[in-house]
Every structure is written in structure tokens, then in C-alpha cells.
Amino acid sequence: MSAAAAAKTLVFSPSILKSPNPKTPKPSRFSSLRIQSSSSSQQTLTQTLTTTTPAKTRVKILSEALPFIQSFRGKTVVVKYGGAAMKSEALQASVIADLVLLSCIGLRIVFVHGGGPEINHWLNRLGIQSSFLNGLRVTDASTMEIVSMVLVGKVNKHLVGFINKAGATAVGLCGTDGRIFTAVPSPHADQLGFVGEIASVDTSVLEPLVKDGYIPVIASVAADGTGQSYNINADTAAGELAAALGAEKLLLLTDVAGILEDKDDPGSLVKEIDVGGVRRMMDDGKIAGGMIPKVSCCVKALGKGVKTASIIDGRLDHSLLLEILTDGGAGTMIIG
Template sequence: MLAAKTFLPRPYTHQTLTFPNPSIKSSKSSSLCLKSSPQSLLTETLSTTTAKTRVQILSEALPFIQKFRGKTMVVKYGGAAMKSEALQSSVISDLVLLSCIGLRIVFVHGGGPEINQWLNRLGIKPNFLNGLRVTDATTMEIVSMVLVGKVNKHLVGLINKAGATAVGLCGTDGRIFTAIPSPDSDQLGFVGEISSVDTSVLRPLINDNLIPVIASVAADGMGQSYNINADTAAGELAAALGAEKLLLLTDVAGILEDKGDSGSLVKEIDVEGVRRMMDDGKIAGGMIPKVNCCVKSLAKGVKTASIIDGRVEHSLLLEILTDEGAGTMITG
């Protein structure tokens, strides 16, 4: 049995709702995938949408906009949503829309696949230990160049192009993160953990409705750079900012009651329920550090933490602006 507050898993499907592009005066439209909800216009499958329907959809989103307007959301970006250009476009448009309706977005990213590509170009074989990248001095230099110099600026450019204003940073800037070596540094090299978070550089940006885009690289007190797990960085930052939500984009549907059944999604669960599932072996492998990151951030004051399916188009909007969501929400 799950904890009393745990919502039992239930299968879900998604249907497609099309929104005409207002900048193109033609019959062509773009698609937005939305999960089914029996009493909502958001469940209607339409080839075209009338003006009245679009207004009704916006009206349905109003309670969510009112609830979250002015609240800080920390989004960790990576996985499939980063590798696919179509999903990348979806994530960026979601961020800009959420920013435009008054949510305060902080965007934390990794970039593992891109790092691997550059290591391979240079004839260096990527090496991992327990899911963490073994990072010697040469690899650390490449990690910094790729994450801070390439991926970060690319994402900033996409957000700016989409109509919001983004500011690219890494954990070293303004001592946002101060790093310490991992306990397994003798095996992992320059893989670090976060010893402290300073949000003084970020708060003016957030208050001005700018979108900080933060690469998961940090330095220790002596200036040595460390590779930081992006999930961990996002969780620590969400706690330090007192965020309303932490959202981790992943390559899976969320927490599954049955790991072999993608339809057994647990929509909502509390911390005790998560611990029971871990004890029962239902949460294992790469999901463990993500869940632990969420639990830790909740313990430090974050209201809710969600592990959402980055493979679903517009998953951020589904999670924030609908009751159905796009993954698993963990509550304190």
C-alpha cells in the first residue's frame, strides 16, 4: 500500500488539439498535445479551432495562471527534450509563454549528449561510474566549454528569439553555486557537489521577469571548476529561491507503479509514498537520484516537485496549466 496521500496510478492517453499560428493567415495550424480530461475542452480533438474555442481554452487556464502568477519555477532541462529540435522548440515556447503570463522561470541545463559528441571528436572516450561522468582535467575543460560556451548561449539565443529575455550564467558566476569535491573524487575526478548557493545575482533578474539560464558548472573556493549534476543543481537552486515548483524534464513518463508498464503512471504521490516505492524496488536505477533530488528540495521548502516527460510536446504547459499534468508530482 502507498501512503495515505498517494494517488494510485492510472493509465493515461493524450489527444491532439491544434492551435492556428496567429502570424500566418491560412488554414495551416500547429499541434499541441494535451492529456485527456473528461470534463474539459482541452480534451477535444479538433482539426481546426474557432476563436470561441480558443477563448474558452484560455478561460480554463485562468485559475492556474492566477495560482502561479508571480511564483518562481525552476526547470531542469535535458534528455530527449534537448536532443530533439522539435521538442526543444516546444520547451522554449512553453518557457516564453509562462514568462509572459507572469511566472518567474529559472532554467537549469546540462548537456551530456553534446559533451559526448565533442569528446568523441577529440578522440576521448566518455567514461561513467554509477551514472556520473568520470571527469579528469581534460574532460572538465571540455565540459566547461560545451556547457557554458555553447549549449548555454544557444539556449539563451533561442529564448530571446522567441520573444522573452534570457541571461546566460553558470554556477561560477556570482558564486551562484560553490562546489566541493564528490566523496568519490578519487574515482570520479572533478565531479562536485554543492556546498552553498547564493541567489543575490539571480533575484534582480527574476524580479525583472528575465529568464536566467544556468549551466551546471561550478567552482570551489580556490577557483577549481567542477562538473555538477544538473538535477542536483536545479534542486538546490529551487530550495534556495523558495520556489513554488521544481520541474525535472526526463526521458520517461514519470514514476511508474510497474516499471515495465508505461501506462502505470503515478500521477501524484507524497514523500512517504515515494520512500515506500523505493523500499519495494519500484523506483530504481537512474530514477533514484532524480527522486532523491525532489525529496531533498521538498524538505527545504519547495512546494511541489515534478518529474515530467520531456518527450511529450508542451509538457511544461500540461504540468502547470492543467489538472492532468505530464508526469509525476511529488508533494511534501
């Protein structure tokens, strides 16, 4: 088997892992950071390669990944998880494997999740009607109780167990724990019920966990000063948390390829754009519908100090690795 043919069987392909020339500036997708190596990280990275790959090919691929690993070592990356990647068991396994690998090679991962499909399933089983307003779930008292039970008690613990089984150590939390998020009612509370917005973020519980190599897994439920629980949009929660942690990168897994120049043409993906370009596309109506809150979340996070924000295709196998460890990416990166 030729090296080129063998590479097609790998998670990391030499054709997409193009190391930046050390004599030229690194591309804008990567920051000039440094990463220490460790035996555990090398072992985890190696295990992602198929065992049928020739040893020399595997070593070559690992060496070509080094500049990208060095770019992000010791930096915080906030990942929002949901959509298609959560509904498919195969994609869920891919996302978790990516998270564990990135954690092992030195990235400080914070994982924020929603769980809309699972909430819908349990509301239907209990005969509670679901309704939405501008993409947000109308949440009365009964619905809020189910949302808390499903997100905090079921989805969160499932993800924690999945990550632990894959070889990392996760800690399950929700926005209420340690007052990570303090919520206030939405301005449209008369229509939305217990849908909240984030008034403040406290990262004091998270920082020692992240520093010590744990992966916090955070359900997007929070409470106000009286203890009343609120349903929080997971994209919003991830963006606010990324800003509070001074994250290097915010990643939103979605059900689309990213931002499209022509929303009806999947081939018109915008690979990289700055905030000014995003605003022009919104003014021109090229960013519309459900993409607006995601893009707005990214722009807000960038305005608060996050270095880059990417909207990536969660339907794509190993999309996190493609975005972090290759120069091709897996969606649209927005820069400030």
C-alpha cells in the same frame, strides 16, 4: 467543424483544462496564488493556438486556462532541462515556447541545463574517451575543460539565443557566476575526478533578474574556493537552487513518463505521491537505477521548502504546459 473537433488542433484542449469549481477547494496540484493579466501575456497565449481555430473556441480555451494561470502568477518555477527534450530539435522548440509563454503570463522561470549528448559529441570529436560511474561522468582535467567549453560556451548561449528569439529575454550564467554555486569535490573524487557537489548557493545575482522578468539560464558548472571548476549533476543543481529561491515548483524533464508502479509497465504511471510513498517505493525496489537520484533530488528540495516537485516526460510535446496549466499533468508530482 465542431468545437470538440477544433479543440484537438489546439495546445490547450477544453477537455484537459478543467477549471476548479470556485466553491470547492482547488486540487492539490495547484496553490491558491494570484496572477495579474497583461496584454503581452494574452498575446503570447493566443499565438500558441492555431489560426484555423474558430475565435469563440479560442476565447473559451483561454478563459478555462485562467484559474491555472492565477495559481502560479508571481511564483518561481525551476526547470531542469536535458535528456530527450534536448536532443530533439522539435521538442527543444516546444520546451522553449512553453518557457516563454509561462514567463509572459507571470511565472518567474529559472532554467537549469545539462548537456550530456553535446559533451559526448565533442569528446568523441577530440578523441577523449568517456566513462561513467553510477550514472556520473568520470571527469579528468581534459574532460573538465571540454565540459566547461560545451556547457558554458556553446549549449548555454544557444539556449539563451533561442529563448530571446522566441520573445522573452534570457541571461546566460553558470554556477561560477556570482558564486551562484560553490562546489566541493565529490566524496568519490578519487574515482570521479572533477565531479563536484554543491556546498552553498547564493541567489543574490538571480533574484533581481527573476523579479524583473528575465529568464536566467544556468549551466551546471561550478567552482570551489580556489577557482577549480567542477562538473555538477544538473538535477542536483536545480534542486538546490529551487530550495534556495523558495520556489513554488521544481520540474525535472526526463526520458521516462515519470515514476511507475511497475517499471516494466509504462501504463502504471503514478500521477501524484507524497514523500512517504516515495520512500516506500524505494524500499520496495520500485524506484531504482537512474530514477533514484532524480527522486532523491526532489525529496531533498521538498524538505527544504519547495512546495511541489514533478518528474515529467520531456518526450511529450508541450509537457511543461500540461504540467502547469492542466489538472492532468505530464508525469509524477511529489508533494511534501
